[in-house]
Amino acid sequence: MWSMQKGLRLLLLSILIGPLAAVGSQATPLEQPTGDVLLTVTGAIENTNAPGQARFDRAMLEALPQHSFDTITPWTDGKHQYEGVLLKELLQQLGAKGSKVVAHALNDYHSVIDLDPIRNYPVMIAIRADGKPMRIRDKGPLWILYPMSDYPELNHQRHHPAMVWQLNRLEVQP
Amino acid sequence: MKIQQLLRYGIILVVVTLFATSAVLSYQRHAETVTQLALAEKTGAWASSELDGELRRFLHALEMAGAGRITREQLMLRFDLLWSRMEVLSIGTEAEEVRNLPGAAELFSSLWQQMRFSEQALLALEPGNWDYAQQVAQPFRRLQTEVRAFNVRSFQGSPNLSAAEPIGFGLSMFGLLISGAILVVLVVRESARNRLQALLDELTQLPNRKYLNQHLAEVEGRAKLGGHRVGLLMLDLNNFKEINDSLGHAAGDEMLIQVSKLLRAAVPKGQMVARMGGDEFAIVLEQGVDQKYCETLATCLSNEIGVQIEVGDNRVLASVSIGVSVYPDDGATLSQVLINADMAMYMAKRDPAQAYRLFELQMNLGLQRRRELAEDLRQAILTNHLDLHYQPLVRLDTGRIESVEALLRWDHPKHGMVSPLEVVAVAEQYDLALELNEWVIATACQQSLVWEAAKLPPVKMAVNISPAMYTKHDLVGSVSRIIDYYGIKPGRLMIEVTEDTTMQDIESSPDILHGLHRLGVELALDDFGTGYSSLSHLKKLPVDRLKIDKSFVHDLNNEPKDLRFIRTILSLAKSLELEVVAEGVELPQNLTDLTQEGCTLGQGYLFSKPVDADALEKILRDQQQGIRLPPWSDGYLNRAI
Numbered sequence: 001m002w003s004m005q006k007g008l009r010l011l012l013l014s015i016l017i018g019p020l021a022a023v024g025s026q027a028t029p030l031e032q033p034t035g036d037v038l039l040t041v042t043g044a045i046e047n048t049n050a051p052g053q054a055r056f057d058r059a060m061l062e063a064l065p066q067h068s069f070d071t072i073t074p075w076t077d078g079k080h081q082y083e084g085v086l087l088k089e090l091l092q093q094l095g096a097k098g099s100k101v102v103a104h105a106l107n108d109y110h111s112v113i114d115l116d117p118i119r120n121y122p123v124m125i126a127i128r129a130d131g132k133p134m135r136i137r138d139k140g141p142l143w144i145l146y147p148m149s150d151y152p153e154l155n156h157q158r159h160h161p162a163m164v165w166q167l168n169r170l171e172v173q174p
Numbered sequence: 175m176k177i178q179q180l181l182r183y184g185i186i187l188v189v190v191t192l193f194a195t196s197a198v199l200s201y202q203r204h205a206e207t208v209t210q211l212a213l214a215e216k217t218g219a220w221a222s223s224e225l226d227g228e229l230r231r232f233l234h235a236l237e238m239a240g241a242g243r244i245t246r247e248q249l250m251l252r253f254d255l256l257w258s259r260m261e262v263l264s265i266g267t268e269a270e271e272v273r274n275l276p277g278a279a280e281l282f283s284s285l286w287q288q289m290r291f292s293e294q295a296l297l298a299l300e301p302g303n304w305d306y307a308q309q310v311a312q313p314f315r316r317l318q319t320e321v322r323a324f325n326v327r328s329f330q331g332s333p334n335l336s337a338a339e340p341i342g343f344g345l346s347m348f349g350l351l352i353s354g355a356i357l358v359v360l361v362v363r364e365s366a367r368n369r370l371q372a373l374l375d376e377l378t379q380l381p382n383r384k385y386l387n388q389h390l391a392e393v394e395g396r397a398k399l400g401g402h403r404v405g406l407l408m409l410d411l412n413n414f415k416e417i418n419d420s421l422g423h424a425a426g427d428e429m430l431i432q433v434s435k436l437l438r439a440a441v442p443k444g445q446m447v448a449r450m451g452g453d454e455f456a457i458v459l460e461q462g463v464d465q466k467y468c469e470t471l472a473t474c475l476s477n478e479i480g481v482q483i484e485v486g487d488n489r490v491l492a493s494v495s496i497g498v499s500v501y502p503d504d505g506a507t508l509s510q511v512l513i514n515a516d517m518a519m520y521m522a523k524r525d526p527a528q529a530y531r532l533f534e535l536q537m538n539l540g541l542q543r544r545r546e547l548a549e550d551l552r553q554a555i556l557t558n559h560l561d562l563h564y565q566p567l568v569r570l571d572t573g574r575i576e577s578v579e580a581l582l583r584w585d586h587p588k589h590g591m592v593s594p595l596e597v598v599a600v601a602e603q604y605d606l607a608l609e610l611n612e613w614v615i616a617t618a619c620q621q622s623l624v625w626e627a628a629k630l631p632p633v634k635m636a637v638n639i640s641p642a643m644y645t646k647h648d649l650v651g652s653v654s655r656i657i658d659y660y661g662i663k664p665g666r667l668m669i670e671v672t673e674d675t676t677m678q679d680i681e682s683s684p685d686i687l688h689g690l691h692r693l694g695v696e697l698a699l700d701d702f703g704t705g706y707s708s709l710s711h712l713k714k715l716p717v718d719r720l721k722i723d724k725s726f727v728h729d730l731n732n733e734p735k736d737l738r739f740i741r742t743i744l745s746l747a748k749s750l751e752l753e754v755v756a757e758g759v760e761l762p763q764n765l766t767d768l769t770q771e772g773c774t775l776g777q778g779y780l781f782s783k784p785v786d787a788d789a790l791e792k793i794l795r796d797q798q799q800g801i802r803l804p805p806w807s808d809g810y811l812n813r814a815i
Binding site: 136139 | 261266
């Protein structure tokens with residue numbers, strides 16, 4: 001009975017985050033950051049480089065597959081090009097098992113991001129805007145951005161709080 | 175009924191589901207709207223309050239740096255964050271609203287100016303240089319006051335409700351409204367039904383007594399205005415109790431339903447048929463009423479009920495008693511006419527030959543008399559204002575008094591002598607039977623003791639018991655208590671049971687009679703030959719003697735003499751080893767004939783009429799001194815022979 005329940009739970013889990021886990025488990029172990037740590041990931045993750053944590057410096061983040069899109073935002077004028085890593089791929093890399101991510105910012109702001117609704121969107125942790133690293137003054141150094149121009153439905157008040165600028169910590173919740 | 179009920183539950187289920195769904199939907203919509211509103215708020219007021227917060231945190235950091243508690247980098251982070259906040263407020267669509275608030279442009283501009291101006295000074299700040307830090311902080315503090323004021327203003331700005339899209343409002347609201355409306359309709363319908371239900375009899379769905387009374391008030395009003403007659407019929411089933419008892423209550427209910435349907439069908443539409451309760455129905459006739467019409471309807475109804483009632487698999491011989499009274503002929507008010515009809519019905523019930531009775535004024539008087547008598551009888555029993563007379567039973571051979579029969583006498587102050595039959599009837603009707611019978615038994619026992627104490631020859635004391643004592647009360651208990659109380663020998667007491675009384679309830683009477691027999695009380699079957707007792711009953715009952723009804727003795731007075739019954743009864747009694755008493759012995763010839771036929775005991779005017787206790791005491795004393803009763807003392811007997 002117990003094993004059945006356990007099996008069922010595993011099945012459910014793998015349905016939910018199966019794709020994440022599959023890639024994550026094959027990923028290479030994390031190296032240690034050498035520069036300033038820009039991002040710390042905690043919570044339900046498998047790959048770590050510190051007790052319970054995965055710490056990234058800029059180089060590590062830039063070593064991950066890079067993506068880019070152009071988008072407008074309610075907090076900027078005009079369209080800009082943003083480059084960075086996809087949230088999805090970062091979580092896969094860490095073998096994250098969770099349905100939610102709490103994104104914390106330098107200014108102590110935080111926002112809970114439900115992963116399921118954005119599963120099919122290339123949600124990005126932007127590292128560069130218009131090819132340049134972002135300063136804190138320009139909502140950097142990391143900014144969670146939704147491709148609002150490519151997917152206008154994402155440009156909705158419902159999603160705006162999730163686009164955390166000055167991101168410095170992610171907490172993966174089961 | 176079943177289908178209706180299912181339908182009702184179905185509707186309620188659907189409505190509740192609809193309501194619940196709509197409620198959940200609108201809750202979700204509401205939650206979403208609230209979130210949206212909150213978000214819309216954030217975009218405006220929230221951003222400005224964030225500025226306030228960021229500025230405060232920066233100033234705090236400045237103080238900490240001045241105190242040497244944090245590094246320059248930490249301070250610059252706060253400064254960058256403040257800068258970033260200013261950027262957010264200065265560009266982009268989200269902060270547009272805030273920017274457009276009055277005074278915003280000036281405030282932001284002076285803040286930018288101050289920040290740009292102070293940037294170099296901040297970068298030059300040595301942690302721990304308190305005065306320097308204070309100096310840098312000074313202009314920001316001034317601005318902070320303005321930021322606060324601005325913050326408050328932007329909060330007070332009317333919340334932009336239109337920013338929240340009305341989502342799915344229509345559908346869920348529509349569901350709520352519809353289900354609410356249906357519920358209201360259901361409640362209204364239900365309460366109307368309940369109101370009606372309170373006026374309808376549950377079993378037959380006919381109007382009940384309450385409804386009838388309301389209706390009568392209206393009818394009376396109409397009749398007074400229109401000057402027309404109103405006929406009231408009261409109906410009561412004659413054998414309802416028996417059917418209930420023998421076939422069960424379900425059958426009784428079934429019978430009531432059938433009768434009510436039959437009445438409803440037979441009585442013209444618009445004329446009320448009501449169930450008064452129990453097996454009593456009332457009919458109110460308003461149209462074309464005269465006595466003849468009422469009589470015709472009554473005849474019709476009694477015929478139909480007599481023919482048509484079938485209960486379950488049993489064909490039941492129903493019969494009904496109907497009382498008829500007409501307004502205003504029989505009474506000045508409808509309530510009086512209702513009472514009249516009830517009384518007429520009661521009279522019809524007493525006469526098995528008549529299915530209905532029209533009300534007669536005489537009935538009312540009779541009722542009044544009975545009510546008065548009942549009231550006074552209660553008092554008379556309590557105050558010992560009743561009397562017992564005693565009639566001797568004598569041995570026909572020796573003329574010695576064997577026993578006396580106690581007979582009730584009531585000399586009413588207003589109505590004079592009231593016959594024992596009427597006293598018993600009143601007592602039974604007004605629930606005084608127990609008191610009356612116990613009084614009779616107790617008084618008789620007392621008298622017996624008085625005579626015993628006076629050393630008079632021992633005689634048995636016979637008392638009559640009224641039917642209700644068998645059916646309603648605990649006769650054995652009463653007798654046993656009284657015997658114990660007076661300490662009288664049980665063999666001295668004899669109870670006379672009328673054949674009818676006993677046979678009416680043959681199912682329970684044997685127990686009672688056996689109970690009395692076990693007490694040692696003797697039992698005599700009164701008026702024997704007139705009732706319906708069969709030989710098998712006679713064998714079953716523990717009776718000690720039969721009292722031949724006086725009608726058989728009177729037969730001896732005719733020419734030619736009819737001795738057949740007397741003979742038959744005597745031989746029957748002999749074979750059953752019962753004593754026989756001949757009642758109504760009035761002529762010396764009767765005595766001779768009875769003696770010849772072998773009858774041993776007699777009672778009648780020939781020996782003595784019923785006399786009061788004193789007179790009987792004298793007779794007993796005379797007997798003690800050798801003075802015998804008339805037939806033996808004055809030669810009357812010898813002459814006749």
